[in-house]
Amino acid sequence: MPVDPTRAPADPTALIDDINSRIVHALGAHGPAELHAAAARTGVNVGETYAGRLWTGGVRPLVQRYPTGEAFMAALANGSPDALNAAIEVLAAVAPTAAMSFALEVMRIDLDGFTFGHNRVPFELVMRGRAEKIIKREPSTASPEILLRMLRRRTLAPGEIPQGKIADIPIAALIACVSAGELRFDQVESAGLFSEHPALREGAGLLDALRRTRWFTASDGHDGGLAQWLAHRLAAARYTPAVPALRELFTRQRRFLTTAGENLLEIGTPEALEAAASPLSLEGVPINEYDRHDRQTIAIDALLRAGASRAFDVLAPLFEEQVLRCGGIRSESAGTVLEKLTPAQVTAEPRWIERCLSAAQDRELGATARALLDQLDPGLVDEAAARAEKRKRKAAAGSTVKPPAGDLVKRYRAGEHERVWEELLALERRPPKALAAQAEAVAMETMERVRCGLEAVVERLRAEGYPFHKKARALVPPPHDALGSVQRLESLTGGRLPLSLRAFYLVVGSVDLSGSEDRFRHDPGKHGPKPKKGEIVDVAQKYPFMYLSHFDPLVVLPLEEAVAEAEMWARRERERAGMKAPLHLTISPGPSFKANPRDAQPEPVDTVRLPGPFADAELRRGRGGAVPLVGHLRGTLAWGGFPGLAGTSVRPQAALDALAQSVAPF
Structure with a gap:
């Protein structure tokens, strides 16, 4: 009883x-x-x-x-x-x-x-x-309360609940069980239970359930899988009243960002696309925000889907020449735009074609841009190229840059080093013959001074026991056939090398100040006074030159390696069809390789794009911006061959002063 x-x-x-x-x-x-x-x-x-x-x-x-x-x-x-x-x-x-x-x-x-x-x-x-x-x-004999209690204790699996009993269990109670971790949620175990619940057969019920999850009200809980499942169901049903809730998750919940953003794209209404595009930042976001790439990708995709013309008005600044040259976050966003653009969108807004043409010459964006251009009507591409060339000629005709004046060599020797090079940077690709001869003489004079400065730096480093990675490659003069190799490089790349790079190869040759801590560890006595037995040594103070390799030592690879890379590039260009890509010639390896080659990590290298400007090559520094080669050499030798010292306050100042005093102005 x-x-x-x-x-x-x-x-x-x-x-x-x-x-x-x-x-x-x-x-x-x-x-x-x-x-x-x-x-x-x-x-x-x-x-x-x-x-x-x-x-x-x-x-x-x-x-x-x-x-x-x-x-x-x-x-x-x-x-x-x-x-x-x-x-x-x-x-x-x-x-x-x-x-x-x-x-x-x-x-x-x-x-x-x-x-x-x-x-x-x-x-x-x-x-x-x-x-x-x-x-x-025989679970059909039990009340919903008992079945729920057994679910919470995990003595009854979701699939064992009779269908007729599912509707009697309050959906709020089921969500609370998942949030507390008492009921596991995944597609195999629990999705069927929630799919059969009558409260979740309509969009309003799904939205109400989503708002009850801990993921919607907090940033933790065990119901992340349930929240994602609910959001996917709302997106599949195109339930537009869910857009504000999904937008809140997209902008506020970092762990939910990708799911919520994709759901907004799937709903696809103007309101949903506007919500997905809301976090877009053309200026980029803090580098420590780990989800910035995913957030930017979804936002750019939403903006392009909303309309190619409006997207162009917003995103076109990412393709400005200065942005592409400097790289960084904005350049990454430009790459995302090219990946998301479709041929239909480009055709609907022809201005995109001109942006693709400018990006086609970029080292990192070029392959994506050329692949997109290859899918378009060739006639549209030719028309866009003609428009871009016409604007370029018009801008050149209206240029107010004054040509170099006076005897450039005399002015340079008189101390106007930086001013003369600023005027040379403004020269066109094919200046008058007399002016070109003066510019070449200035470049040769500049590199003579660079060579003298490097000789003094290398001599001092050797005297101080600096652990060169390869001492024989520290400073190697040009080979006897340097001029022939330079001409071979120019024939491969289809144009004369920039004067600064050409003069470096012909006057300086190659330089490699990279170091190796391994050589120092094997025999520290070779790099300074050997410590006495039992002596406690402040390594940074006793062996200051050992640590210089961590501060971006100067490296310019030999001319023969440049020619070999150009020959490989030329073979590849002959084999491929479509638009020709420029050569981004490797000048120097990445910082970790120069610090200790054995432990180097994969990283971007320093390159020069060929063909390039007439006077001074533009050196693209890893993922950073492009800088004039002469300016880079000037700043590098001001820090004794280790420009990374400019970014730290902990430096061997006495050693640095000694190195810098060895370099004459250029």
């Missing part, structure tokens, strides 16, 4: 004892032989006695512990823990309906927050587990 809740004590122990006694009474209605056969069918294992929190005496099958039905009933009469532990399962084997009734009563008893005495644990907690096993065989 059921327990009267009006007289039920607060202590659940008494309730379970009452149920236990009634189970024993129900078992007494069956014969000993029937009980023995039922005990064998259960397959239950029990312990002998229970002391504290441990079963003692070993664990074995119930039918072996009590070889006869009489022995089992006698143990029940004496209150044996192991017999009581198995009683409800034995009853389920002989009277399933009665056992189910008792199991449901056990599950209705609230055990949350109740602490049992040690010797009572098996009666209450183990009986709860036995009751759950019985209910699990």
Whole structure:
């Protein structure tokens, strides 16, 4: 008979004892032989006695512990823990309906927050587990509250809940279970349970459920998978009232950014695209914001989908020549634009073609831009190229840059070093012959001074025991056939080298100030006074020149390597069809290679684009901006060949001053 809740004590122990006694009474209605056969069918294992929190005496099958039905009933009469532990399962084997009734009563008893005495644990907690096993065989008989409780305890899988019972479980309770980690959510285990729930068959219900997740109200919780599933369902249903909620997740939840952004793109309404484009920043975002690339990618994609013309008005500044030359975050965003642009969008807004033509000559964006141009109507590309050339000629005709005046060589020798080079930078690709001859003489004079400065720097570094990576390559004069190699390089690249680079190859040759800590570690005595036994040495102070290799030492690779790279580039260009790509000639490896080649990491190198300007080559420094080669050499030698020292306050100042004093102005 059921327990009267009006007289039920607060202590659940008494309730379970009452149920236990009634189970024993129900078992007494069956014969000993029937009980023995039922005990064998259960397959239950029990312990002998229970002391504290441990079963003692070993664990074995119930039918072996009590070889006869009489022995089992006698143990029940004496209150044996192991017999009581198995009683409800034995009853389920002989009277399933009665056992189910008792199991449901056990599950209705609230055990949350109740602490049992040690010797009572098996009666209450183990009986709860036995009751759950019985209910699990026929869950349709249990109430939604009991099924939810079993879900939370993970004794019932989502797929085991009868479909007719799913609708009776409040959706808020299911979401709370997932948020607390009591119910795991993934497509295999729980998606079916939520898919069948009637509250989630319409967009309004899905949106309400999304707002109930912890991911929507906080930044943690176990319901991230559920929130993503709800957002995908909202996007698949094109439920436009969900746009504000998805926008909030897209802009506020970093871990949810990609999912929410893609959902907004999938909904695709003007409001959704505007929400997805809202974080766009042409100026870039802080470099430590790890999601900036994903955020920019989704925003750019949304802007392009909203309209090619409007997207051009917003994104065109990313393709300005100065931006492409300097690289960085804005250049990365320009690359994203090219990746997302479709031929249909470019055709709808022809101004995009001109931007692709300018990007086609860029080292990092060129391949993507040329691939896009190859998919367009050649006539449209030719028309855009003609428009761009016409504007360029018009701008050149209106230029107010004054040509160099006076004898450039005399002015340079008189000390106008920087002023003369500024005027040379303004020269056209093909200046008058007399002016070109003066410019070439200035370039040769400049590199003579660079060579003298480098000789002094290398001599001082050798005297101080600087650990060169390859001492023989520190400063190598031009080969005897340098002029022929330069002309070969020019024939491969289709134009005369910039005067500064040409003069460097013909006058200086190559330089390599990169270092190697390994050589220093093997024998520090070669790089300064050998420390005495037991002496505590301040390495940075005692061996200051060893650390210079970490500060971007000057490297200009040999001419023969430049020719070999150009020959490989020329073969590749002959093999490929379509627009010709410029050669980005490698001048110097990356900083980590120059610091310690053995432990170098993959990184961008320093390059010069050929063909290039007439006077001074533009040196593209890794992922950074482009700088004039002469200006780079001037700044580098001002820091003794290690320009990275400019960015640190911890430097061997005495050593640096000694190196810098060795260099004459140029």
